[in-house]
Amino acid sequence: MSVTYIDAIHQAQLELLRERDDVFLYGQDIGAFGGAFKATKGLQEEFPERVLDSPISEDAMVGMAIGAAISGMRPIVEMQFADFSSIAFNQIVNHAGTHFYRTGVPVPLTVRLPCGGTPGSGPFHSQMVETLYGHYPGLLVMTPATVSDAYHFLKESVSLDDPVIFCEHKFLYRWLKTAAIDPEGLPLGVARITRPGKHATVVTYSAMVHEAVRAADRLSEEGWEIEVVDLRSIKPLDLDTVIASVARTGRLLALGEAFPWGGVTAEVVSRVVAEGFHLLDAPPMRLNAKDTPIPYHPDLWASHRPTPESITQSLRQLLNL
Amino acid sequence: MILSRTLESKLSSLYKAGKIVGGVYLGTGQEAFSASLGCSLKQDRDIFAPLIRDQAGRTAFGEPLIEATQTYLGSALGPMKGRDGNIHRGRPAERRLAMISHLGASVSVVAGMLVARRIKGELDGVVGATSVGDGATSTGAFHEGMNLAAVERLPMVVLVADNQFAYSTPRSRQFACKSLVDRAKGYGVAGTEVDATDLLACLETVLAAVEAARRGEGPQIVVGKLLRLCGHGEHDDGSYVPDKVRSSDLGRDCLERGIEQVVSLGLAGAQEIEQWREEAASEVQAAVAQAQTEPRPDPYRDNWRAYSWEGMEP
Ligand SMILES: Cc1ncc(C[n+]2csc(CCOP(=O)(O)OP(=O)(O)O)c2C)c(N)n1
Numbered sequence: 001m002s003v004t005y006i007d008a009i010h011q012a013q014l015e016l017l018r019e020r021d022d023v024f025l026y027g028q029d030i031g032a033f034g035g036a037f038k039a040t041k042g043l044q045e046e047f048p049e050r051v052l053d054s055p056i057s058e059d060a061m062v063g064m065a066i067g068a069a070i071s072g073m074r075p076i077v078e079m080q081f082a083d084f085s086s087i088a089f090n091q092i093v094n095h096a097g098t099h100f101y102r103t104g105v106p107v108p109l110t111v112r113l114p115c116g117g118t119p120g121s122g123p124f125h126s127q128m129v130e131t132l133y134g135h136y137p138g139l140l141v142m143t144p145a146t147v148s149d150a151y152h153f154l155k156e157s158v159s160l161d162d163p164v165i166f167c168e169h170k171f172l173y174r175w176l177k178t179a180a181i182d183p184e185g186l187p188l189g190v191a192r193i194t195r196p197g198k199h200a201t202v203v204t205y206s207a208m209v210h211e212a213v214r215a216a217d218r219l220s221e222e223g224w225e226i227e228v229v230d231l232r233s234i235k236p237l238d239l240d241t242v243i244a245s246v247a248r249t250g251r252l253l254a255l256g257e258a259f260p261w262g263g264v265t266a267e268v269v270s271r272v273v274a275e276g277f278h279l280l281d282a283p284p285m286r287l288n289a290k291d292t293p294i295p296y297h298p299d300l301w302a303s304h305r306p307t308p309e310s311i312t313q314s315l316r317q318l319l320n321l
Numbered sequence: 322m323i324l325s326r327t328l329e330s331k332l333s334s335l336y337k338a339g340k341i342v343g344g345v346y347l348g349t350g351q352e353a354f355s356a357s358l359g360c361s362l363k364q365d366r367d368i369f370a371p372l373i374r375d376q377a378g379r380t381a382f383g384e385p386l387i388e389a390t391q392t393y394l395g396s397a398l399g400p401m402k403g404r405d406g407n408i409h410r411g412r413p414a415e416r417r418l419a420m421i422s423h424l425g426a427s428v429s430v431v432a433g434m435l436v437a438r439r440i441k442g443e444l445d446g447v448v449g450a451t452s453v454g455d456g457a458t459s460t461g462a463f464h465e466g467m468n469l470a471a472v473e474r475l476p477m478v479v480l481v482a483d484n485q486f487a488y489s490t491p492r493s494r495q496f497a498c499k500s501l502v503d504r505a506k507g508y509g510v511a512g513t514e515v516d517a518t519d520l521l522a523c524l525e526t527v528l529a530a531v532e533a534a535r536r537g538e539g540p541q542i543v544v545g546k547l548l549r550l551c552g553h554g555e556h557d558d559g560s561y562v563p564d565k566v567r568s569s570d571l572g573r574d575c576l577e578r579g580i581e582q583v584v585s586l587g588l589a590g591a592q593e594i595e596q597w598r599e600e601a602a603s604e605v606q607a608a609v610a611q612a613q614t615e616p617r618p619d620p621y622r623d624n625w626r627a628y629s630w631e632g633m634e635p
Binding site: 021050058059062065070073075090097099100101103105160236 | 400404405413414423426427430431432436437438440462466469626627628629630634
């Protein structure tokens, strides 16, 4: 038996519905149909009052969840694709994000965003949106790269009083498996050293963690030991673990699947430079997707985002090879 | 209505004297419509999400006067502690929502508060209400929220104050239907229209809508026809409003008309009304004076925390 990333998300929601009367799920096609990715399969059958199909109204879906959250509920909103959360942007950043600071009343809301590219999905079903939400005060942004993190983070999202943007990577849904979910999760706010090393640090998150590990495996054949740090959440961002890693390796590659202008990789580089400049033996590097919309064709798509090849190439440059 | 008008004219003076930083947005001419909603809702259970022209409705729904003056004058002791200002105020825990500026955003939030009550089995006898202007009905948020409320058949009342202009934009550049009440049909909800310069008509129509929602008849749209008798904000003289519109029936003052109605029904005499005005003036004076003596927010004391979670460093 093995558990996939999407199984973990399904399992977490099932348990949340069973454990807490205040949890409900809201999203398009999530009821009898079980959701576009089957993350809610069978849940409406067990909880007909708490698994609700929504109209195609992303703004109102989040607005509705905000209202419910300030009335004692713990809603989980499923966006069919993260890309469509652009329609809900206002409610998320201006309403949910500002509410606690303005009124003292928290908004315990979770928005699940199926993010990231899969071959053939094209410009509007592939985007990474964590940068947008990370930019705004008041929102926590989780970007799990492992099955166990997906499970524990989703459960933790619901128990937190703040709005959580839960970025789940579609590429990992069925591809990523583990024998069993770790009974103990790492706490929120702590990055993980996925692969220890000593010659360079790759700081990344979400699906790119796995691509970075592949690149590190290749370079290990040549004797290079690359450390891979999985941020796990981009807000909070665990700079301590990053700085400690850079202190060991002296070299930093910030890696992400998002567009290159600004974003998490820029944030990581700027913070490391500001707080750990003296630790760097080489200029820090960034590797992101290309600055174009995400192309449809699998051949174009595969080159749009960082790959083990392009990550390896960047690391060679970083190592002055 | 008298209290609201008195407060708002004081706020206008304070603004013009430079004592209020930021905007001042008044509901002059819209008091009857707004107050009718505040009076029709039950303060112990209903939900109210007011918008910019709802001072009268806020007061009628029980918002203490001091919360208005504290927020306008930036008192650290007010509901928003200086973190937000003017009409962006409320106490959500008391079911008085603190509007964000983005028009139309309150519709779905009120719907969600009702959905929460339904899931918890606490919806019986509760009504949620919000108000918008004619311009706000053009937003996607308004449409999405109305449609969602209709799908869920929620006990919700949405007041649309069709005051002929959205800032300077006339209704002809805002929508092409004859009346905004036509929208109700499209959403599959009840819709009524009222001369919002007529206090008695407003009371009757709005109360009927609130009671229909309470009885389980689903969302209700009430469109009030009127004219805003002030600028968009106190920075604006409203010179774009043609004289013809000003002097039409739409431009009648609901407060003057309301007083005539009250007098002619024998509910109060001229002397009593004069007394109400005096009481209002002293209440407003006291609320302004108190807010002015209260401390301003201190940047060194604000905890600068946008998160409730302790793990998030400020
Ligand atoms: C989404 C959005 N766009 C623009 C504005 C700027 N704005 C504030 S009030 C206003 C006019 C609103 O008109 P209406 O809804 O008719 O209400 P009224 O002011 O007439 O009461 C505008 C354009 C805003 N607050 N929200």
